[in-house]
Amino acid sequence: MADRYLSFAGTAPGRFLTRRLGLPQPAELIRRSPERPGFSGELLLLTAGKPDLDAELTPVLARTGLRPGADSPVAVVLDATGVRDVEALGEVHAALHPVVRSVAASGRIVVLGAPLDRTDHHQYAAQQALEGFVRSLGKEAGRGRTVNLVRLAGDARSAESTLRFLLSPRSAYVSGQVIEVGAGPVAVPDDWERPLAGRTALVTGAARGIGAAVAETLARDGARVVVLDVPAARAEARAVAERLGGEALALDITEADAGARIADALPAGLDVLVHNAGITRDRRLVNMPAERWGSVLDVNLGSVLRTTDALLERGAVNAGGRIVGTASIAGIAGNAGQTNYGASKAGIVGLVRGLAPRALAEHGVTVNAVAPGFIETRMTASIPLFIREAGRRMNSLGQGGTPGDVAETVGWLAPRGGGADHGQVVRVCGQSLLGA
8 A cells, every 4th residue: 555645745745744743754765676776876984983893894895886985975884893982982973973964865874883892891881882872863864864783793794795785775674773793704695686596495475475575585686486375375376486487385384294395395405494474363362362372373483483493403404594584573562462473473583592503503504583563565554544654654764664675684684694694683664663
C-alpha cells in the first residue's frame, strides 16, 4: 500500500504544513537499484582521539567508489577508535559539529569505534559513550540520513564488506546500529557485485513477501537459490524459483525430519541458510489459547532450532557457510497482543548469541540475524489505518521499510567475511523509537 503521507510530505505544501504543525517530515530514501547500485559523490574522513587504525582505511574507503571531499559529502566517516577518555569525546563533537548539516540527503555518517576494554574503565566509558552519541545523532540527523557505529577489533580490511554496505544505498533503512567487526581472517570476493557466485543458498518461507525479496537479492548476487515453502504454496514457490533460475522445495519446515530432507535434497550442501519462514497469531495473552501460542513458537523458533541442529550435525552447511535468522523488533521491544510472536523472535536473538561461538569453532559457520521493524508487506497493509500510520512514523526515518531493505541486509551478511560479521543481530527498522 502506498504511503500517501510520505508522498504529501515531499511536496512544497506538505513540507510547509508538516513543519508548521510539528509533524514528521520523512524524506524519500535512496535505495539500491540497477540504475544506482552505489552512491557517487564525496566522502569526508575525520578523526577523534589518537586513531588506532592502520593505513588500510583510506584505500578501503576509496574502493567504495566515493571520492575524498568536504564540500557536500554524501558520507562522513569518523575514526574514533582512539577515543579513550572524556577529553577525547570532545574531539568527536569538534569533528562532527561543523559538518552534519552539510551531509547530503539520504547520506551516511559512520563512526568507527574500538572494542570495549574491560581493563581500562575510562576507555570503556568513552567508547560506550559513542553508542549513545550515535543513536542520538541518528534520531536528529533528518533528511533520510543514517548514523551507525562500527566497532573494529581488527584492521580496516576486516571491515570492508561492512563499510561497503553502510556507505551504500543498500543500507537505506539501517540506522542507529552498533556493528562489531572481529579480527578473524577476511575472505575477499573475486567480484564485489556477485559475491555469492558459485554458492548455494536456501531461503525458507520464500514464496512471497520478505522471503521472495531475499531470494531475489541472493540470486542477483550470484547464488543458486533454493526457494523453500509449504506444500500449499508450491506454485508460488516454483514461480519465484523459475524467475530466479533456482529451484523450489515444497516442505513444511515444522516437520521433524525437515532438516534431513533438506540435506538429502542438497547433497553438495548449503553455503547460505536463511530462516525467514514465520507466522503470526495475534491475541492478548488472557485471550490466547494454547494452540495459538504453540503454533507460533513452533514455526518461528522450534523449527529453526531443529532444522539448524540437524543440518549442522550432518555437515550439510559447508565450511565457511552462513546462517541468517529473522528476528523482529517485537522480540526486542515487545508488542501488545504478540506475546507468542515476541517470545519466538527473542528466541532467535538467543539462538544467534548462544550458537554463534560454537558454530564457528566446530563447523566454520557464522550465525547472524536481522530484526525487521515496520515493513510494508501485504500483512501490514491489512493493519487498521491509525495503527499502520503509527508503525510507519515511529522511527527516525519516519516511514516503513520495504522487503528489499531486509533482503539487502541479509545479502550483506550472506557472503564469506571471516570474523567480520558474526553473532550480530542487525535491526532493519529505520532506527525504531522502541527498543534498544
